[in-house]
Amino acid sequence: MRAAHTHVESRRSRPATAWQVARLGARDSVPAAGDWIPASVPGAVQLDWARARGLPDPYYGSNVRAYGGLEDSYWLYRTQIPRVAHRSNERLVFACAGVDYECEVRIGGTHALSHRGIYTPFEIDVSLVPPGTALEVLLFPAPKRHALPADRSQASHVTKPAVSYGWDWHPRLIPLGLCEQAGFEVRPRVHLRHVDFAYTLSEDLSSAELRVSVESSDPAARHTWRLSDPQGGVAAEGRGPGGRLENPRLWWTHDHGGPALYTLEVTLAGEDTVRRKVGFRRVRLVMYPGQWDADNSMPKSRDKPPVTFELNGRRIFAKGSNWVCPDIFHGRVDAGTYRPLLELARGAHFNLLRCWGGAPAPREEFFEMCDEMGLLVWQEFPLACNLYPDDPAYLETLERESRALIRRVRQHPCLGLWVGGNELFNSWSRMTDQSLPLRLLNRNCYDLDPLTPFLPTSPIEGLGHGDYRFRNRGLDAFEIFQRASCNGYPEFGCPGASPVEYLRTFIPPEELWPPREGTSWEVHHGLRGWEGDANSWLFLNTLEDYFGPSASLEQMVSRSTWLQVEGYRSLFEEARRQQPRCSMALSWCYNEPWPSAANNSIVNWPARPKPSYGAVQAACRPVLASARIPRFQWRAGETFTAELWMLNDSAEALPGGTLTAELVLGAGRSRLSQWTFPGLAPQENLRGPAVSMELPGAAAAEFVLELSVSPRADWSSTYRLSLRAAGLPPLPK
Numbered sequence: 001m002r003a004a005h006t007h008v009e010s011r012r013s014r015p016a017t018a019w020q021v022a023r024l025g026a027r028d029s030v031p032a033a034g035d036w037i038p039a040s041v042p043g044a045v046q047l048d049w050a051r052a053r054g055l056p057d058p059y060y061g062s063n064v065r066a067y068g069g070l071e072d073s074y075w076l077y078r079t080q081i082p083r084v085a086h087r088s089n090e091r092l093v094f095a096c097a098g099v100d101y102e103c104e105v106r107i108g109g110t111h112a113l114s115h116r117g118i119y120t121p122f123e124i125d126v127s128l129v130p131p132g133t134a135l136e137v138l139l140f141p142a143p144k145r146h147a148l149p150a151d152r153s154q155a156s157h158v159t160k161p162a163v164s165y166g167w168d169w170h171p172r173l174i175p176l177g178l179c180e181q182a183g184f185e186v187r188p189r190v191h192l193r194h195v196d197f198a199y200t201l202s203e204d205l206s207s208a209e210l211r212v213s214v215e216s217s218d219p220a221a222r223h224t225w226r227l228s229d230p231q232g233g234v235a236a237e238g239r240g241p242g243g244r245l246e247n248p249r250l251w252w253t254h255d256h257g258g259p260a261l262y263t264l265e266v267t268l269a270g271e272d273t274v275r276r277k278v279g280f281r282r283v284r285l286v287m288y289p290g291q292w293d294a295d296n297s298m299p300k301s302r303d304k305p306p307v308t309f310e311l312n313g314r315r316i317f318a319k320g321s322n323w324v325c326p327d328i329f330h331g332r333v334d335a336g337t338y339r340p341l342l343e344l345a346r347g348a349h350f351n352l353l354r355c356w357g358g359a360p361a362p363r364e365e366f367f368e369m370c371d372e373m374g375l376l377v378w379q380e381f382p383l384a385c386n387l388y389p390d391d392p393a394y395l396e397t398l399e400r401e402s403r404a405l406i407r408r409v410r411q412h413p414c415l416g417l418w419v420g421g422n423e424l425f426n427s428w429s430r431m432t433d434q435s436l437p438l439r440l441l442n443r444n445c446y447d448l449d450p451l452t453p454f455l456p457t458s459p460i461e462g463l464g465h466g467d468y469r470f471r472n473r474g475l476d477a478f479e480i481f482q483r484a485s486c487n488g489y490p491e492f493g494c495p496g497a498s499p500v501e502y503l504r505t506f507i508p509p510e511e512l513w514p515p516r517e518g519t520s521w522e523v524h525h526g527l528r529g530w531e532g533d534a535n536s537w538l539f540l541n542t543l544e545d546y547f548g549p550s551a552s553l554e555q556m557v558s559r560s561t562w563l564q565v566e567g568y569r570s571l572f573e574e575a576r577r578q579q580p581r582c583s584m585a586l587s588w589c590y591n592e593p594w595p596s597a598a599n600n601s602i603v604n605w606p607a608r609p610k611p612s613y614g615a616v617q618a619a620c621r622p623v624l625a626s627a628r629i630p631r632f633q634w635r636a637g638e639t640f641t642a643e644l645w646m647l648n649d650s651a652e653a654l655p656g657g658t659l660t661a662e663l664v665l666g667a668g669r670s671r672l673s674q675w676t677f678p679g680l681a682p683q684e685n686l687r688g689p690a691v692s693m694e695l696p697g698a699a700a701a702e703f704v705l706e707l708s709v710s711p712r713a714d715w716s717s718t719y720r721l722s723l724r725a726a727g728l729p730p731l732p733k
Contacts (some may be wrong), residue, residue, distance in 0.1 A: 003047025012191075012272075015082045017041070017183035021048050024074040027138070031076060033308025042331040044100070044177040045075045045139065055497060058328070059594050059605075060506050061525045063169045069107055071142035071174040081107075082184055083131035089189045089271075092136060095123040100330065102140040108133045117159060118179060118330075118360060118382075120404040126184070137182075137595035141172045141458040147510055152358075156386035156478035157394055159401045163325060163358040163384070168530040168537070169592055169599050170328070171523070179331035179360075188271040190218045195266050195274050197411070200451075202284050205250065205312060208280055210236060210243035214266060221269040227278070228263040250312050251279030251413040254374030255622055257411070258653055261371060277371060284310040285453040288487065288580045304462035305455070307488045308583035309352070309376070315683070316374070317576065317583055317649045319620045320352035321590030322344070322491060326606065329594045335365040340607035341591055342369050347601075348613065349620035352376040354458075354490060354586050357421040358384030359593075361405055370414035378412045378490075380458075381405065381441055387429055389437040398437055404442050410449040417453050418445045423465065424457035431457070433479045462487035468530070468588060468600055470494050470563045471542050474731075476632045477567040481574040488584030489575050493600030495537040496564025496612055497526070497557045506595040513553040515540065515597070526597030537598035545731055546633060546722060547701075557664060560598065565615040566632060566720060568602065573626045576647050579685055587616065618717065622650040623680070625659050625717045626706040628718035633722040633731070636697040642705060644688035646677055646715075654680040658710045661691050665703040666722070668696075701725055 021039035022031035039045075039053035046067050049055065057062040086092055094105075102116040107129060115122050126135070144154040144165075150172065155162040166172035194215040199208040212225045226237040227245065236243045249260035259275045285306040292303065309318050326341060327333050345353060352371070355362060357380030370377050381402055388394065409415055420438045424431040438456045445454045459465045464486035470477050477494055497503075503512065507520045515521040515538060522528050530536035543550060543559050548554035568587060575585035592601045602613045618624070623730065628643040644661060648654060656679045662673040672691035680686060695703070703723050709715040724731075 011091075012188075013084075013186045015084050015184050015186070017079050017082070019077055019079050019178070021045055022073055023049065023070075024076055026075050029074070036078070039077060039178075040332075041077075041178045041182050042180050044175040044179065044329045044331045044378055046070050046173070046175060046177075047329060047332065048177075052441070058171075058173065059531065061508050061511075061520045064173055064523065067173050071114065073141060073177055075139040077137040077139065077178060079135050081126050081129050081131050081133045081135060084184075084186055086127070086186045087716070090186055091125055091189055091191075092127045093123050093185050093187060094126050094183070095121065095185055096137075096178065096182040097121045099137070099139070100175055100177055100179040101143060101158065104138050106134075106136040106138065109136075117401045117404075118161075119401045119408070121180075137178065139176055142176055157389055157391075158428070158538055159382050159394075159397050160438055161325075161358055161360050161382045161384075162386060163593075167358065167602070169525055169589070169596055170325070173328055175329050175331065177331055190216065190221050190269050191272040192216050192223075192266065192268050192274055194407070195264075195276070196407075197264050197276075197278050199245075199280065201248075201280065201692075205282065208245045208248050208630055210245060211241055212238070212243070212264070212266060213241050214268065216268055218349070221271075223266055223268045224263065225266045228265070230260050230262065231303070246281075248280040250597055251281040251371075252374060253311065253316065253376055254346060255349060255351050255649070256311065256314065256316060257374075259374035260370060261413070277368070277412070279371060281413050282312055283376070283416045283452065285417070286310045286315065288315075291487075291581075292326055294581075304487055305460060307455075307460075307462055308580075311376070311416075314651065315580070315583070316350040316351065317579060317585075318488070319572070319576075319585055319649070320354065320375075321353050321587045322349040322618075323353045323355050323362070324591060325593045326591055330360040333363065335369075338362070338366045341603065342366070342373055342375065344603060344607060344609060344613070345590065346373045346375060348617040349622065350375065352378060352416065352584075352586065353590070354378040355380060356384070356589070357381055357419065361409070363409070367409060367412040367414055371412050375414060376416035377412070378417040378419060379409055379415060380404075380419045381421055382423060384439065385423050385426075385429055387431060388421075388424075388435070389439045395436060395440060399440060399444070402441055403448060406448045410452065414692045415452055417455065419454070419458055420456045422458060425460065458490050463584075464489050465491040465588075466493075468493035468495065469536075469539065469542070469569045470632075471545070478570045478574075478629055478631050479720075481571050482628065482630070485578070486582060488582060489571075490584060490586045491588040492571055492585075493588040494564050494567030494571060494612075495539060495560075495598055495600050496610060497538060497560035497598045498596060498604055499610065500557050502553055502595065502608065503557070503597060505555070507597065521597050524595060524597040525599060529598070537596075537600070539598075546724075548725070548728055555617075561611050562720065562722075563632075564610070564612040568612050569615040569619045569719070570629065570632075572616060573624075573647070574628065576619075576649065577626065577628060577645055577685060589732075611633060621715075622649065623648050623654060623712075624715050625709050627661070627705055627707060627717070627719060629705070629719060629721070633724055634703075635724045636695055636726065639692050639731070641690060641692045641695050642672075643690045644673065644675055644707070646680055646686040646688065648680040648684055651682050653682050656680070657712055657715075659688065660708045660710070662706045662708070663693055664704060664706060665696065666700045695723065697726075
């Protein structure tokens with residue numbers, strides 16, 4: 001229920017700022033003239049050092065190892081106070097939106113302030129400092145608990161995102177630097193520091209009580225505001241904090257309406273103006289229909305918490321994925337990074353993205369685009385898979401960083417949920433709802449954004465994480481989810497190798513085939529990627545179990561892709577078939593920060609869809625014919641079975657039709673059933689007949705189940721399944 005990013009409109013200028021950086025041997029070292037190198041801001045010291053010293057591309061081969069240890073140095077940035085003309089009623093300010101991760105600022109060699117944190121901005125008035133005076137930012141080494149293993153646990157006492165300390169899809173490369181905008185600004189003496197737009201919708205959503213509040217350099221200065229509707233007409237305006245809007249156009253996800261956006265303009269004392277997009281919507285987490293009565297046995301514990309999204313009074317099924325950092329270096333991520341990824345997400349029929357807590361929270365451009373595209377955002381705080389402490393020093397930083405993040409992100413209508421962090425109630429983290437960091441985050445969300453839902457972590461009762469393999473303990477992905485009964489699935493994965501032409505761009509030719517440990521296949525997480533498993537994420541053992549040994553790189557990739565395509569198709573569709581108890585399907589993961597040899601992602605870095613993207617896109621269509629198929633691989637002579645469904649996530653009642661199910665094996669085609677289904681109610685699924693057929697003893701290695709819908713061919717679906725070769729033994733259990 002908040003506004004979008006602030007755009008400053010009047011009487012502010014930003015003189016160009018030239019930065020240099022030097023690597024120090026010790027905190028108090030004085031760099032020699034030849035130690036200084038050009039620095040890009042925002043950016044990372046590793047990128048500056050690589051350009052100046054000729055380090056190889058960290059994304060190719062095993063080159064990332066050349067960057068090890070750079071995070072353990074002190075680094076000194078420097079620039080100069082610019083010579084700019086400014087009036088007596090204007091101020092020259094040095095403003096920094098955040099630092100990765102800890103620094104102190106010196107002006108003319110004198111300490112000006114100390115700072116810690118990516119999300120908390122700071123500024124210094126330098127109007128009276130002589131032009132040409134040096135402004136320096138001393139960057140501290142990356143925080144590490146050195147007594148612990150070189151993994152994410154070293155970040156368990158700080159708010160620096162843990163992903164860069166090493167993950168199963170992210171190398172151990174820990175960026176440092178001025179990762180946000182940092183430079184000088186000339187602004188009016190009387191200026192806006194923060195604008196907040198909030199509102200309360202009436203229960204029937206027919207009116208909104210508006211609240212426009214500002215923080216300024218002069219508390220006595222008065223402001224005026226104007227709200228323009230999506231067509232540009234004046235919807236409301238006023239002086240002071242209050243107002244009312246009748247019949248607001250509501251912001252919806254793209255699949256349930258349109259993301260209507262208004263424009264808010266606020267002017268302070270005729271001196272300073274900001275303009276931003278705003279949207280009206282009400283989002284809640286609610287119990288699914290009948291949930292209160294699902295278990296009345298005694299003795300009785302608490303019911304599972306509500307996890308069904310309700311947008312503007314309508315329950316919606318959340319379809320999407322887990323958004324992770326789109327680049328190793330957060331400092332170089334910009335609007336050009338976000339847009340192609342978000343357009344692909346919308347094109348896949350996603351309506352929700354989970355911004356995972358192990359990675360840096362996205363920039364403003366990300367949320368602005370989600371506002372514009374009608375994508376809900378689940379935003380987590382920077383806690384993931386660690387036992388974060390109750391000690392005062394950590395809590396002080398978390399307090400400041402979380403409040404800064406809330407104040408920024410609450411401004412966006414796309415914000416749908418706050419979550420304390422990832423997998424904090426699990427055995428590897430061992431936090432509980434009594435842990436002080438989570439109590440602090442809950443309090444801050446209530447204080448600053450009380451109408452946006454909050455959960456302490458995911459998973460929580462009713463929400464399921466996993467599995468992340470196509471086959472585990474004798475069950476394939478089809479079987480695993482058909483046996484599951486969660487209220488939502490915010491993480492599940494199915495790994496697949498990257499396409500051959502993509503692999504050739506970052507794996508040296510001499511290492512491409514066969515995949516071997518100790519090569520780029522391992523560095524890029526094709527082998528030993530996850531939990532020390534030598535097979536992850538390629539899972540060559542699984543491929544061999546299903547199909548026998550692969551004879552070439554192309555054959556291996558083709559087989560791996562087949563499993564990921566059909567695995568993800570089955571997982572998304574099964575979650576949808578479990579409505580209304582299940583209300584959420586978010587795959588792990590959507591994107592990746594660098595080229596991976598194999599991964600659960602459906603989009604390769606930087607924004608290249610894998611073949612599985614098309615399968616997910618098909619499985620997330622608002623309306624489709626679906627088959628519940630017991631498993632992926634069958635044997636000749638077995639009786640194939642499937643259960644037919646029509647799935648409707650749309651808010652519309654739709655006419656009935658005819659679903660024809662056919663099995664295609666080689667040149668043969670057999671009709672299994674023709675089902676004339678009635679009209680589809682809004683947001684309801686329709687269960688149809690079961691079909692069966694004995695599979696012939698043909699030599700084919702695969703067969704296809706086709707579901708054709710008349711008169712709506714766009715609702716049709718196809719499943720490509722494996723027919724086990726006669727010479728292969730039964731699958732190992």
